[in-house]
Amino acid sequence: MTIKEIKTLYEKTMGEAINYLTFCRDISLQKKEIDELEKNVRIFKNFKWQANRDKQEKLSNLFFGCHNYLNSVKNCIESIVLLKENQPERAWDKLMNAEVFYSWASKVNDCLLNEFCLMDYMKKMEELLFPHFKVYSSLGFTTTKGDCSVCSKKIDECEHIEGNIYSGFACFEKNKKVLDIDHSALVENPRDRRCVPIEISENGKMINYFTLKEMRDLNEKEKEECAKGHLQAKWAMMHFEELDIN
Amino acid sequence: MNDLKYTNVNSRIFSNEYDIRNKSIFFIPRETDAKGSIVYLQSIHSFSKILKNKGFECVYEKGDNVSYLEQHSVDVFLPTIAILLDFYLENKDVINLIIESVKTYISSVSFPKDEKVNVRFGIEMVDKKNNTATKINYDGPKEGIDEVRKCIKELKK
Numbered sequence: 418m419t420i421k422e423i424k425t426l427y428e429k430t431m432g433e434a435i436n437y438l439t440f441c442r443d444i445s446l447q448k449k450e451i452d453e454l455e456k457n458v459r460i461f462k463n464f465k466w467q468a469n470r471d472k473q474e475k476l477s478n479l480f481f482g483c484h485n486y487l488n489s490v491k492n493c494i495e496s497i498v499l500l501k502e503n504q505p506e507r508a509w510d511k512l513m514n515a516e517v518f519y520s521w522a523s524k525v526n527d528c529l530l531n532e533f534c535l536m537d538y539m540k541k542m543e544e545l546l547f548p549h550f551k552v553y554s555s556l557g558f559t560t561t562k563g564d565c566s567v568c569s570k571k572i573d574e575c576e577h578i579e580g581n582i583y584s585g586f587a588c589f590e591k592n593k594k595v596l597d598i599d600h601s602a603l604v605e606n607p608r609d610r611r612c613v614p615i616e617i618s619e620n621g622k623m624i625n626y627f628t629l630k631e632m633r634d635l636n637e638k639e640k641e642e643c644a645k646g647h648l649q650a651k652w653a654m655m656h657f658e659e660l661d662i663n
Numbered sequence: 664m665n666d667l668k669y670t671n672v673n674s675r676i677f678s679n680e681y682d683i684r685n686k687s688i689f690f691i692p693r694e695t696d697a698k699g700s701i702v703y704l705q706s707i708h709s710f711s712k713i714l715k716n717k718g719f720e721c722v723y724e725k726g727d728n729v730s731y732l733e734q735h736s737v738d739v740f741l742p743t744i745a746i747l748l749d750f751y752l753e754n755k756d757v758i759n760l761i762i763e764s765v766k767t768y769i770s771s772v773s774f775p776k777d778e779k780v781n782v783r784f785g786i787e788m789v790d791k792k793n794n795t796a797t798k799i800n801y802d803g804p805k806e807g808i809d810e811v812r813k814c815i816k817e818l819k820k
Contacts, residue, residue: 523774555735555736556734560705560730573711576716578709578712578771579772580709580771580773590708593731604736606736606738607737608735608736608737612735655735
């Protein structure tokens, strides 16, 4: 394929995908679109590999931006589908994943980000479809030394710097083993916004923070703690899933 | 920023185990324990590479007893650095270059959507002989770091 044909394919894919970001679209059509996007993410990754093999750094980076942008849209549609299927916690995770993919895509200069303002759309989705989270959990933990995501060497044995993109591949540390939890904190600005409250105590019950549905009665010990003014909460403390950025 | 403390491991780093005259920058561990375990901040890997690109070799422990602290807040934490006087006198621009490296690191790990990036750091010059210390603290946007250089000139006098 020529670059012009690839660009046309990308614009066509994006144009169709954005159409399914509208909430009221049929869920089965949205699922079909998710499959289509998955396929196109793979296609653009293949373009990237070819450009990488041909040592075309700028083009490799461009395709990196494309597949991450497509993945971002895909995660947004998945978030909508999960909301329709009454799985708001997973829908929130998907929306946050979409933000991460978008952030990586936006690191690429001249990325074909499309005229559609996906970031604004995601912000609106967040405001209108999910509860407001005042604080998030933030863990501090010690790990072993991991590997470089670009060259797979130990992270201190190569020259790649975290956060940079090298010929279409983002550098981050992977395959780390968590050794110990150092601290946990509640913060307004976490690195991982998937770490949100899932259930909180209210009037002797645990209430789902997303749906407000009563989940269970508090046990005696929990009731005693609540009587002292303590809040009982079930919290997503940490996500170990590594997103498919590369 | 951590205090400059001469813990056991730092004593070892500053001892004959390393040729400190030809080396330049030392990373101070965040903590050490009685068993000899050492904890550095996770940012040490990329930050040391950025410094290396500017021509400085960094000294820190890399053995099996080392672990790395990762903090999942949006804040970026960089290791505490120690520079010896001999090296500083031969490389008077080192502080400027370290500050430049901080900017490079922050630009690498932040995303374009991060509208405002604030930086906080302290520079402390310790004169052990006269038991004195001079300190400069900065807390503000990363663009303002250049202003700190003027203060550093004062510190050098």
